[in-house]
Amino acid sequence: MADAIPLVRDVLDKQVVDPDDCRVGKVDSIVLMPRANRPPRVLAIEISQTAAWRRVHHRLGDFAEWLRAKFEPGQDRPPRVLFEHVVRTGIDVHIDLPWKRTHALVWEDWLEDRVIAKIPGGRRGGKK
Amino acid sequence: MKQIGNIALGVVTSIAGFVDVGTVATAALAGAIYGFQLLWVIALATACAIFLTEMSGRLAAVSHHTIADAVRERLGFRYFTFPLIVEIIVDLVLLAAEIGGTAVALHLVTGVDFRWFVPLVALVSWLLLWFGTFGMIENGVSLLGLLTLVFVYAAWKLGFSWHEVGLGLVPSLPSSDPVKYWFIAVSIIGSIYQPYVFNFYASGAVEDKWTLKDLPANRVVATIGMAFGGLVAMGVLVTAALTLGPHGIHVDSYEQAALMLNPALGSWGVPLFAAAFGIACFSTVLPVALNLAYLVAQGMGWNWSENLKPQEDARFALVYTIAIPVSMTIALLGEPLSLTLVSMALNAVIASIVLAPLLMLMNDRAYLREYTNGPIGNVIGVLIILLAVVIGIAAIPLEVFGG
Numbered sequence: 001m002a003d004a005i006p007l008v009r010d011v012l013d014k015q016v017v018d019p020d021d022c023r024v025g026k027v028d029s030i031v032l033m034p035r036a037n038r039p040p041r042v043l044a045i046e047i048s049q050t051a052a053w054r055r056v057h058h059r060l061g062d063f064a065e066w067l068r069a070k071f072e073p074g075q076d077r078p079p080r081v082l083f084e085h086v087v088r089t090g091i092d093v094h095i096d097l098p099w100k101r102t103h104a105l106v107w108e109d110w111l112e113d114r115v116i117a118k119i120p121g122g123r124r125g126g127k128k
Numbered sequence: 129m130k131q132i133g134n135i136a137l138g139v140v141t142s143i144a145g146f147v148d149v150g151t152v153a154t155a156a157l158a159g160a161i162y163g164f165q166l167l168w169v170i171a172l173a174t175a176c177a178i179f180l181t182e183m184s185g186r187l188a189a190v191s192h193h194t195i196a197d198a199v200r201e202r203l204g205f206r207y208f209t210f211p212l213i214v215e216i217i218v219d220l221v222l223l224a225a226e227i228g229g230t231a232v233a234l235h236l237v238t239g240v241d242f243r244w245f246v247p248l249v250a251l252v253s254w255l256l257l258w259f260g261t262f263g264m265i266e267n268g269v270s271l272l273g274l275l276t277l278v279f280v281y282a283a284w285k286l287g288f289s290w291h292e293v294g295l296g297l298v299p300s301l302p303s304s305d306p307v308k309y310w311f312i313a314v315s316i317i318g319s320i321y322q323p324y325v326f327n328f329y330a331s332g333a334v335e336d337k338w339t340l341k342d343l344p345a346n347r348v349v350a351t352i353g354m355a356f357g358g359l360v361a362m363g364v365l366v367t368a369a370l371t372l373g374p375h376g377i378h379v380d381s382y383e384q385a386a387l388m389l390n391p392a393l394g395s396w397g398v399p400l401f402a403a404a405f406g407i408a409c410f411s412t413v414l415p416v417a418l419n420l421a422y423l424v425a426q427g428m429g430w431n432w433s434e435n436l437k438p439q440e441d442a443r444f445a446l447v448y449t450i451a452i453p454v455s456m457t458i459a460l461l462g463e464p465l466s467l468t469l470v471s472m473a474l475n476a477v478i479a480s481i482v483l484a485p486l487l488m489l490m491n492d493r494a495y496l497r498e499y500t501n502g503p504i505g506n507v508i509g510v511l512i513i514l515l516a517v518v519i520g521i522a523a524i525p526l527e528v529f530g531g
């Protein structure tokens with residue numbers, strides 16, 4: 001049997017890092033899939049402010065979700081990375097997906113295009 | 129040879145990071161009112177700062193994680209929101225005090241109302257962060273911090289009794305106004321024990337890509353850099369005790385504090401005070417603003433580095449871009465010295481909340497491997513945290529009744 005992964009100790013809240021060592025986000029929640037007559041399967045990790053704030057208080061989670069649904073550019077649900085893409089856990093969670101494919105940096109891209117690029121010197125050296 | 133150069137640069141940077149608006153204000157206040165009697169508080173706080181700085185650097189060199197990173201990862205988001213929110217508030221007030229302090233220094237040399245300089249200081253700070261790199265901020269601006277050694281020179285030139293200094297280094301109870309005495313003592317500790325310093329130091333170690341090879345340098349930089357910083361703070365206290373105290377000047381404003389160098393340096397006194405004080409404040413504006421961005425970005429897991437261009441870590445750059453105008457507004461609305469004393473008391477209040485998890489992390493083998501704290505380090509760590517708890521509880525009542 002492969003080594004067991006303590007999800008709370010080695011996955012939840014850890015830094016998610018892509019193959020190029022780009023910081024993608026923290027693991028804000030872990031999604032389990034219930035199965036009939038079998039233990040639940042770990043489906044995905046979620047990188048989502050809604051999930052993170054919901055862990056502090058459900059009303060904060062609702063508020064974060066309202067903000068996300070209203071303002072988040074071009075996305076209808078929080079980004080999830082399927083657990084099969086997790087290659088290593090510990091003090092960081094390494095995934096085999098490049099950050100662009102996680103859709104976790106939509107705000108980063110939106111800010112870069114709409115705000116940072118409009119400030120002088122914000123996009124020196126061209127678009128990333 | 130390169131290693132020695134790096135250590136020397138690190139020591140200089142640590143002095144600049146140590147001496148800021150709060151260090152000068154609280155040490156001047158202490159010297160003016162209580163003579164040498166509060167020297168022991170500076171010595172105690174400096175010793176604590178040495179241990180905490182070394183631990184922060186070791187955590188970063190071994191794990192490549194900062195305190196904010198590791199607190200979120202080990203204690204969870206729910207716990208992390210508490211130090212995150214209190215540190216954001218305290219850092220914004222501190223940033224306002226540092227911007228205000230730099231503006232006051234410009235006021236001292238020009239005579240123009242300091243408020244005119246506040247937006248200018250804020251703009252220059254933002255430009256340096258926006259266009260600069262970590263190395264430029266760490267080394268370039270901090271090198272200027274050496275000018276703060278003028279306080280040590282003034283104390284030496286005025287001549288002081290080593291016996292009295294020795295007595296001041298022994299903890300003693302006040303002969304009068306104990307509430308004010310303990311308020312100043314807590315403010316001095318708040319000015320040296322600033323939680324932002326430790327996360328900034330760890331972030332700097334990650335920015336500079338420290339590895340296990342840098343552990344000896346970390347120990348030397350933390351010890352000598354902080355000790356020199358403490359020496360400058362003692363220089364301020366001794367100079368204020370010898371010049372302001374005997375004339376009954378109790379430092380109700382920075383204009384009064386600026387007179388402390390006149391007896392030793394004559395007509396150069398006020399301009400040199402303004403230069404040293406201004407540089408001490410300005411060299412702290414940048415780390416505090418950066419630390420706000422580090423704190424939020426590390427806690428949320430965003431990409432962060434002052435060495436990246438703003439387009440490469442947009443959210444990180446946006447945090448300091450918002451923080452600077454917010455603090456600028458606070459600086460425009462507040463009285464600089466009061467703002468400084470309030471931010472030092474707030475630092476004292478939150479120190480235990482921010483630093484207690486550090487001790488736990490320093491015993492976590494997942495982060496520190498075989499470089500965890502030994503028994504002596506843990507005993508000292510517990511004592512430092514206990515001191516921080518006592519100070520945190522006492523700070524607000526002392527601020528109300530003694531401030």
